[in-house]
Amino acid sequence: MPNRAVVPITVEGLKTACSQCNLQELCLPYGMSEGDINQLDALVGARRKVKRHQHLYRAGDTFESIYAVRTGSFKTDVLLEDGREQVTGFQMSGEIIGLDGISTDAHSCNAVALEDSEVCVIPFANLEEISREIGSLQHQFHKVMSREIVRDHGVMMLLGSMRAEERLAAFLINMSQRFTARGFSAAEFHLRMTREEIGSYLGLKLETVSRAFSRFQENELITVQQKHIRIRDIDGLKALLSHLPNV
Amino acid sequence: MPNRAVVPITVEGLKTACSQCNLQELCLPYGMSEGDINQLDALVGARRKVKRHQHLYRAGDTFESIYAVRTGSFKTDVLLEDGREQVTGFQMSGEIIGLDGISTDAHSCNAVALEDSEVCVIPFANLEEISREIGSLQHQFHKVMSREIVRDHGVMMLLGSMRAEERLAAFLINMSQRFTARGFSAAEFHLRMTREEIGSYLGLKLETVSRAFSRFQENELITVQQKHIRIRDIDGLKALLSHLPNV
DNA sequence: CAAGCGGGTTGACGTGGATCAAACGCCCCA
DNA sequence: TGGGGCGTTTGATCCACGTCAACCCGCTTG
Missing domain, CATH: 1.10.10.10 (Winged helix-like DNA-binding domain superfamily/Winged helix DNA-binding domain)
Known part of the structure; x- marks a missing residue:
């Protein structure tokens, strides 16, 4: 049976730390106190490198984690049966990818690296658990999701009008x-x-x-x-x- | 000074109860246990009637609550300076309106009743607080937001391709x-x-x-x-x- | 170094949907 | 009950963008 793990996407066991990260101001920790950010260091499981043109995930993949872009950039797209593609967004460092997966426990779009990139893997169950303890994280996460909705409305304006x-x-x-x-x-x-x-x-x-x-x-x-x-x-x-x- | 409160939008002090509501299966309580749903009865502050063509909220209004449509239906739209309108969605009973406001604490679109309608007012601080206690509510709320994102991607597909x-x-x-x-x-x-x-x-x-x-x-x-x-x-x-x- | 190729530019032409315009029908209200 | 107005339908024409095609450029690869 062909194994997707053969492709050289590497999951690095590196301990990562939001508290050390220079993307704090753009990412989930935004607006949190220094003390709270230290608690986040348990949140991010690992980093993962994704080479240019490789998928971070595909439509249909089961959903387990969201991702924060550390370096590089991505596109997300949805495909029609007949092959038509709609790019739904471009993501840069500090931005969150994968929120589409929460609704059905499976991703509904594809995420592809536009260049050699690296993401922080954030196990979603983990995020929900910690955000039940840290109100400022909970709120910031809700803001991130809401911002995505507002952004999408902007794109709809653009496409429609x-x-x-x-x-x-x-x-x-x-x-x-x-x-x-x-x-x-x-x-x-x-x-x-x-x-x-x-x-x-x-x-x-x-x-x-x-x-x-x-x-x-x-x-x-x-x-x-x-x-x-x-x-x-x-x-x-x-x-x-x-x-x-x-x- | 003209007072917007003059328009006949009524805030009714009715005690409302998710546990009694026949829209449970479509709305926030979906998937929650009976016991947990009973705890939700403290969540919904009041109901509010909105007559046809009246605004539930406008772009720029400060954000305090999200709304669950009880009866009737709404449209949400964004306006360009030159008057062009983009309708971003139509909402029916059981669906949630107002998620756009979380990101900046102000609404970024308009919500207008398409017919005489009624909504449940859900103070957002309240929702965040209770969802820190009830994991199933937290998760269901995240699903609702994610579903909105996925829906928006579908509209982008439609508009773009x-x-x-x-x-x-x-x-x-x-x-x-x-x-x-x-x-x-x-x-x-x-x-x-x-x-x-x-x-x-x-x-x-x-x-x-x-x-x-x-x-x-x-x-x-x-x-x-x-x-x-x-x-x-x-x-x-x-x-x-x-x-x-x-x- | 040449060949091949993916990505980009530019031109000629075609067309789906916009625009402009007229008329109709339903519904509200006097 | 009749008039007015909004929402809708339909036709004629226009035009922004799509399509098709040729060519160019910079990179990769043998």
Whole structure:
């Protein structure tokens, strides 16, 4: 019987410690007291490395843990029977993946590494138990879930009501903000995903994404060289979102 | 100073009891033991009636409670500065509204009654406190949040990757299932929302929704009379979703 | 170093759904 | 009971984005 464990995903027995982690401010411990954070060190079971293009989990896998991205980045997607893919999100360091699995004890989407990455494995039963003791952890976890819901509503707005260039502008602004929150440049960054993945996320074809990038470059809003993006006029991008189409 | 309390939203001091409620199986108490459910009777503060077209809450309102729909139904939506609306969901009896507010302590969307309705008000601090004591409640609440995330992913799939008739078919199938779960007919029901609201939810214009309804009727999949829908061929509708466009 | 290939760009053309417009029917209210 | 208005249907036309196709670029691999 073919064994999925053959693929080189390594589960490292490393003891991990939220209290030592520089991603505290972005992750589950956010807003907790120093004392409470120390109690979290029992929470994270292990780290796990996931190589580029490998699955962290697949739709249908039984759900046991959620994951905090330590390094690298991921996409999550859902597939239709006929092969159509919808990318539901891109996740960067400090962000939580796997919340989709709680509802049915099985994951409902796929999580794939966009680059060589590492996650903290958080056994969910463990999290529920500890959060029954630490109210601030409980509350922060609820905020993380709620934030995911609000984010999804934003994507629904984007997919349901915006035109192509508005969608791409919203995407770039969002990426810029998230890089900023991680101490990287707000104006210059490297996209880890392909045009096709961006397109899937934004409900567009890759050609449309490419054309919109080119248009933005013509209008001196950004500079594009393959996956490298430099934002030259963030206000110009924001203006694409906030005013009436023909004003 | 104009006072919003003037509008006839009534907060009734009625003592409510999850243990007596016939929506248990759809709502937060789902899966809990009888003993645990009795403990919930302290959870729900009061009921609140909301008349058709009135807001249960608005984007920006401070968050204090989530709500369980007792009777009637709601829509939630987000608005763009220029007035564009995206309906993010329709909620029926037993379903929970307001989870968007947890993340920032303020609501990020609007909740509007589609008909005269009534909700159970669940003070959120209260819920967190009790769920620290009752593990099964904690877990069920997490499932409710996760289910919302999974549902949102489904809508993203729909908005990002499906064509108009597929979207409407998915919508009708979903409505049918939810009516069934509530003991109503799977084949015949009354839509409480307008074509425009359906369109906003599905990322389509109302004319497109109307035309798709007419097409379904021509093809003998359904019968439409205004808001009254009768499903004549559920498998035909499902087939619209699951096969390749040109097979 | 050449060949192959995945990813990206660009152009020409087609089309699904948007837009604009008219008319209808149900329902509420005077 | 009759008028008005909102919601809906339907038709004609338009256009943003999809589709198809060619080509380019940078990397990998033999």
